[in-house]
Amino acid sequence: MGQSRAVLLDSFGDPEVLDVREVPAPQAGPGQIRVRVTAAGLNPMDWIMTADADTAARFGLSLPAGFGTDYAGLVDQAGDGVTGFAPGDRVFGGALSRSVADHVAIDLAGAVAANEAHHNPDGVDDRTAATLTIAGRTASAALAVVDPGPDDTVLVGGAAGGVGVFAVQLARIAEARVIGTGSATSGPRIRWWLPPRPSMSGSPSPSSP
Numbered sequence: 001m002g003q004s005r006a007v008l009l010d011s012f013g014d015p016e017v018l019d020v021r022e023v024p025a026p027q028a029g030p031g032q033i034r035v036r037v038t039a040a041g042l043n044p045m046d047w048i049m050t051a052d053a054d055t056a057a058r059f060g061l062s063l064p065a066g067f068g069t070d071y072a073g074l075v076d077q078a079g080d081g082v083t084g085f086a087p088g089d090r091v092f093g094g095a096l097s098r099s100v101a102d103h104v105a106i107d108l109a110g111a112v113a114a115n116e117a118h119h120n121p122d123g124v125d126d127r128t129a130a131t132l133t134i135a136g137r138t139a140s141a142a143l144a145v146v147d148p149g150p151d152d153t154v155l156v157g158g159a160a161g162g163v164g165v166f167a168v169q170l171a172r173i174a175e176a177r178v179i180g181t182g183s184a185t186s187g188p189r190i191r192w193w194l195p196p197r198p199s200m201s202g203s204p205s206p207s208s209p
């Protein structure tokens with residue numbers, strides 16, 4: 001069956017409860033792929049959902065629980081009936097509260113973020129891909145609702161945060177004017193990625209950290 005490592009929790013709580021353990025490697029069942037994880041991304045939801053038993057229960061977690069949701073890596077098993085994925089494919093996606101591990105099994109018929117896999121485009125490294133599913137898609141969904149264009153100004157609160165970084169970039173791709181807010185600590189980073197639009201050279205910086 002093979003061995004693997006995973007971060008596991010025997011109780012919900014602060015980071016002290018996280019423990020790296022040797023575990024049997026998960027196997028890809030029918031309709032599932034197994035991914036050799038090369039990068040795992042963390043979001044506030046990961047420590048919010050494991051912070052206490054009541055919250056964990058709302059996310060359907062039970063003990064021992066894993067940790068982390070965003071992942072990127074290589075498919076190393078494809079179960080019966082799997083189409084569209086094969087061993088060797090570079091993928092990224094979501095494995096709800098179990099991505100900080102050597103291997104994750106993904107049920108391709110599963111729910112968004114809980115069991116999700118996408119092909120990783122050439123040119124996107126694994127560490128970047130492991131930030132896309134939670135924060136990237138949240139920003140993308142928000143921008144899809146707002147649907148900004150060149151005549152719009154988009155205000156992004158928490159522009160230095162995981163979601164904010166994507167929201168700023170997506171709004172700029174849509175050629176909107178972007179105002180990003182953040183703490184004084186985040187100010188330099190926000191100024192760095194919120195330069196004036198080329199078409200606005202000579203006008204005041206749209207950054208407002």
Ligand SMILES: NC(=O)c1ccc[n+]([C@@H]2O[C@H](COP(=O)([O-])OP(=O)(O)OC[C@H]3O[C@@H](n4cnc5c(N)ncnc54)[C@H](OP(=O)(O)O)[C@@H]3O)[C@@H](O)[C@H]2O)c1
Nearest residue numbers: 043044045134135138158159160161162163164182183186
């Ligand atoms: N519903 C969903 O599917 C979904 C998915 C992802 C995230 N979320 C939620 O979206 C929010 C952002 O997530 P994230 O991953 O971007 O988190 P994050 O990386 O921690 O970023 C949060 C940002 O908010 C700013 N901030 C913190 N406290 C603030 C305050 N009191 N007033 C104003 N700004 C404050 C921080 O800015 P400074 O560092 O500059 O202080 C930080 O950059 C979280 O609430 C998260 O739970 C929801």
